[in-house]
Amino acid sequence: MSYKVLIVDDAAFMRSMIAQILEKSGDFEVVGYATTGAEALQRYQELGPHLVTMDIIMPEMDGIEATRAIIEHDPDAVIVMCSALGQEALVIESLAAGARDFIVKPFTAEKVLQMVHNVLEH
Amino acid sequence: MDMRKYMDLFVSETREHLEEAAEAMVHLEQHPHDEETLNLLFRHGHSIKGMAGSMGFEPIARLSHALEDLFDQVRNGHLRFTPEIADHAFQALDALGDAITAAERGEDPPANLEQCGTSLRSFLESPPPAAQPSASRPHEQAPSLPAPAIQGDLPAFNAEIKIAPNAAMPAARALVLFKKLEGMGRILFSSPSKEAILAGQFEGTLLVQFATNSPEASLRQELEGPEVQSLALAPCAPTAPPGAAKGSASPSPAARSAEPAVSTATLRIRTEVLDRFLDHLGELIIHENRLKNSLGEELPLDAEEALENLHKTLDRLQGDLMSLRMMPFEHIAPRFARTVRNLGSNLGKRVALTIDGRDVELDRSILEGIVDPINHMLRNAVDHGIETAQERVARGKPSVGRISICSTAHGDAVTLEIVDDGRGMDPQRIRQVAVERQLLSRDEADALEDAEVLMLVTTPGFSTAERLTEVSGRGVGMDVVRTRIESLGGRLKIHSTPGKGTRIVLRLPLSIAMIHGFLVQADGNLYAVPVSSVARTVAVELDSLETEGGEMWLRTEEGRIQMHSLAALMNGNGLAKEEHHKRPVPALLFHCDDRTRGILVDAVLGKRDMVVKPLHSPLENLREYSGATILEEGRIALILDLQNLIAGG
Numbered sequence: 126m127s128y129k130v131l132i133v134d135d136a137a138f139m140r141s142m143i144a145q146i147l148e149k150s151g152d153f154e155v156v157g158y159a160t161t162g163a164e165a166l167q168r169y170q171e172l173g174p175h176l177v178t179m180d181i182i183m184p185e186m187d188g189i190e191a192t193r194a195i196i197e198h199d200p201d202a203v204i205v206m207c208s209a210l211g212q213e214a215l216v217i218e219s220l221a222a223g224a225r226d227f228i229v230k231p232f233t234a235e236k237v238l239q240m241v242h243n244v245l246e247h
Numbered sequence: 248m249d250m251r252k253y254m255d256l257f258v259s260e261t262r263e264h265l266e267e268a269a270e271a272m273v274h275l276e277q278h279p280h281d282e283e284t285l286n287l288l289f290r291h292g293h294s295i296k297g298m299a300g301s302m303g304f305e306p307i308a309r310l311s312h313a314l315e316d317l318f319d320q321v322r323n324g325h326l327r328f329t330p331e332i333a334d335h336a337f338q339a340l341d342a343l344g345d346a347i348t349a350a351e352r353g354e355d356p357p358a359n360l361e362q363c364g365t366s367l368r369s370f371l372e373s374p375p376p377a378a379q380p381s382a383s384r385p386h387e388q389a390p391s392l393p394a395p396a397i398q399g400d401l402p403a404f405n406a407e408i409k410i411a412p413n414a415a416m417p418a419a420r421a422l423v424l425f426k427k428l429e430g431m432g433r434i435l436f437s438s439p440s441k442e443a444i445l446a447g448q449f450e451g452t453l454l455v456q457f458a459t460n461s462p463e464a465s466l467r468q469e470l471e472g473p474e475v476q477s478l479a480l481a482p483c484a485p486t487a488p489p490g491a492a493k494g495s496a497s498p499s500p501a502a503r504s505a506e507p508a509v510s511t512a513t514l515r516i517r518t519e520v521l522d523r524f525l526d527h528l529g530e531l532i533i534h535e536n537r538l539k540n541s542l543g544e545e546l547p548l549d550a551e552e553a554l555e556n557l558h559k560t561l562d563r564l565q566g567d568l569m570s571l572r573m574m575p576f577e578h579i580a581p582r583f584a585r586t587v588r589n590l591g592s593n594l595g596k597r598v599a600l601t602i603d604g605r606d607v608e609l610d611r612s613i614l615e616g617i618v619d620p621i622n623h624m625l626r627n628a629v630d631h632g633i634e635t636a637q638e639r640v641a642r643g644k645p646s647v648g649r650i651s652i653c654s655t656a657h658g659d660a661v662t663l664e665i666v667d668d669g670r671g672m673d674p675q676r677i678r679q680v681a682v683e684r685q686l687l688s689r690d691e692a693d694a695l696e697d698a699e700v701l702m703l704v705t706t707p708g709f710s711t712a713e714r715l716t717e718v719s720g721r722g723v724g725m726d727v728v729r730t731r732i733e734s735l736g737g738r739l740k741i742h743s744t745p746g747k748g749t750r751i752v753l754r755l756p757l758s759i760a761m762i763h764g765f766l767v768q769a770d771g772n773l774y775a776v777p778v779s780s781v782a783r784t785v786a787v788e789l790d791s792l793e794t795e796g797g798e799m800w801l802r803t804e805e806g807r808i809q810m811h812s813l814a815a816l817m818n819g820n821g822l823a824k825e826e827h828h829k830r831p832v833p834a835l836l837f838h839c840d841d842r843t844r845g846i847l848v849d850a851v852l853g854k855r856d857m858v859v860k861p862l863h864s865p866l867e868n869l870r871e872y873s874g875a876t877i878l879e880e881g882r883i884a885l886i887l888d889l890q891n892l893i894a895g896g
Contacts (some may be wrong), residue, residue: 139453155360203593208416210415213416213418213419213447214447215418216416217418217419217444217445217447218420220422220423220426221422223444225426226423227416227419229415231415236473239472239473243472
């Protein structure tokens with residue numbers, strides 16, 4: 126079976142890159158996208174994905190707030206953060222809010238797949 | 248896995264438990280029905296047992312288990328707290344302390360550990376009638392208590408996880424792993440703590456002790472990853488407490504709240520590491536001084552500014568390091584309660600000890616250094632000072648003897664007073680002994696003031712005299728005490744009133760690790776003098792000195808001051824060189840026994856911060872030096888103790 130993924134990022138480039146990496150592996154199906162934190166919560170409730178990739182800095186509601194909101198709705202939600210270098214404090218805050226893991230840009234396909242498999246399969 | 252890291256934690260934490268337990272025991276003796284204290288003692292026993300089991304120290308675990316059972320039975324009302332039980336508990340605590348020391352040194356456990364455990368066990372199995380509760384006292388039955396601090400009977404693991412040095416966001420990575428461990432079991436201890444990691448404080452290695460049902464292989468699978476450089480996992484012995492529900496993975500909230508805090512917001516640092524920091528800081532200060540000297544006076548503005556900033560930063564570093572080294576008197580106070588309690592009980596004397604000023608802070612090396620001297624003075628007080636209860640009543644004193652220790656902070660010094668209300672010291676008898684032992688002539692002895700006579704007990708030939716203790720009530724080994732206090736840069740003074748008691752006053756510096764000192768020269772050698780011991784500096788015309796029977800006197804507005812020559816004191820050389828007669832000579836004035844004295848030097852080369860290096864045997868016996876400091880280019884200057892220097896000369 127393939128895992129259903131929701132990709133949350135305000136940059137179209139990042140959304141398509143992450144989608145490409147995941148779908149190319151054959152184990153994932155991207156079921157939806159969100160470009161703001163508020164939209165992420167709404168899409169999560171509609172789609173019930175196995176995995177959410179979450180950008181940290183976004184307009185309206187940021188990724189940390191969105192993580193908190195999704196975890197409140199579903200404590201078992203599997204959310205991984207996509208962060209840029211220099212955002213360690215924000216990543217730590219996201220992890221404290223309930224995110225499972227994180228990946229730091231720029232990332233390779235190998236790193237992304239290793240991380241998402243790790244959080245989904247353990 | 249490097250068990251040494253756990254060993255340090257084990258030793259320091261166990262010692263804390265033992266000290267707190269000893270203090271709780273002293274409290275329990277006065278309040279035998281205090282449930283809180285009984286619970287506390289039970290938890291200390293339990294914690295030590297758990298830690299010792301994890302480390303594989305079975306004999307320590309067995310004795311602490313027996314101790315835990317003892318307190319459990321007392322708090323459940325199955326045993327009555329009697330002096331015999333107190334003795335068993337104190338013996339067990341002492342034996343555990345010795346065993347911890349042996350374990351730390353990698354030695355076999357001492358023989359008394361097993362003996363103590365066996366005798367405590369047999370006591371528990373067949374307690375004497377006195378310790379058995381009487382049926383007519385139902386109110387003494389303690390209510391049943393919630394399950395004690397437990398970690399369940401889950402297998403426990405020690406893990407050392409090193410994050411790869413090139414991993415992005417190591418603290419966040421550590422948090423991910425920490426959360427995974429939390430998801431698989433229960434974290435018992437971690438370094439750094441979760442709070443520290445959440446604050447981004449992480450140095451690359453995570454040490455965790457945790458309890459889990461997950462097999463080792465799946466733990467590895469879960470924790471290993473590209474960001475983890477190495478993962479060391481070692482199972483530790485399970486530590487199921489009595490009465491713990493079998494198979495219960497997570498204790499009830501009540502049990503959780505009863506648990507001693509295992510996660511710490513602070514980081515434990517080996518004291519040797521602090522000492523090394525101080526050495527490094529000392530080197531930095533030496534380099535700074537060298538740099539300043541070699542660059543000379545005329546500097547480009549930016550170089551001057553850089554030097555100034557370097558100096559300020561070193562100053563701040565020094566301040567921070569010094570404050571890290573400060574610890575409250577509280578840290579050593581529990582030991583004194585035990586000394587008094589144990590000796591009092593051995594000698595059949597009743598003594599109450601009060602300790603005030605527990606929050607006064609001192610450098611840890613001074614705190615460590617005063618433990619033995621204070622214990623010694625307390626033993627003297629209980630043994631020779633405090634009278635038996637009958638004698639006290641006959642003299643109109645309360646039957647229980649009183650000893651108090653009080654520490655007070657004054658700026659850069661701390662005063663510590665040890666006062667007893669025992670029989671005191673008799674100056675007349677001390678004079679007599681001094682004459683009998685041919686230490687003084689009758690005339691010399693009579694010429695001394697009472698205060699000076701009391702201090703005679705701190706001179707080596709005097710205080711070793713066994714007879715003295717019988718006549719003076721105090722004094723055995725007081726020379727050792729005084730030497731130790733002075734080697735810490737402190738002063739000791741004895742006050743006593745025959746029949747009323749004795750008061751010993753210690754004046755201690757806050758810190759001996761670093762001093763602000765004058766660097767002086769005499770006869771070609773360099774010496775350091777702590778600025779705090781100097782009242783002021785003056786320039787003296789040698790021609791103006793009055794000489795009288797080999798003594799030199801300086802006439803000042805405040806009166807005549809006796810002057811000494813440092814060169815003469817050090818080398819026995821003549822007073823000063825010829826050229827000194829032609830220009831003023833610098834001198835340091837200082838207070839000695841309520842009088843002002845002066846010391847002439849060839850030159851005062853300035854003031855600076857100096858790291859004090861202690862002198863070791865046999866040099867430590869030279870009272871005129873309190874230590875040494877290393878100067879630029881590796882030169883060494885001895886640090887002078889002016890009072891003892893004059894006394895010796």
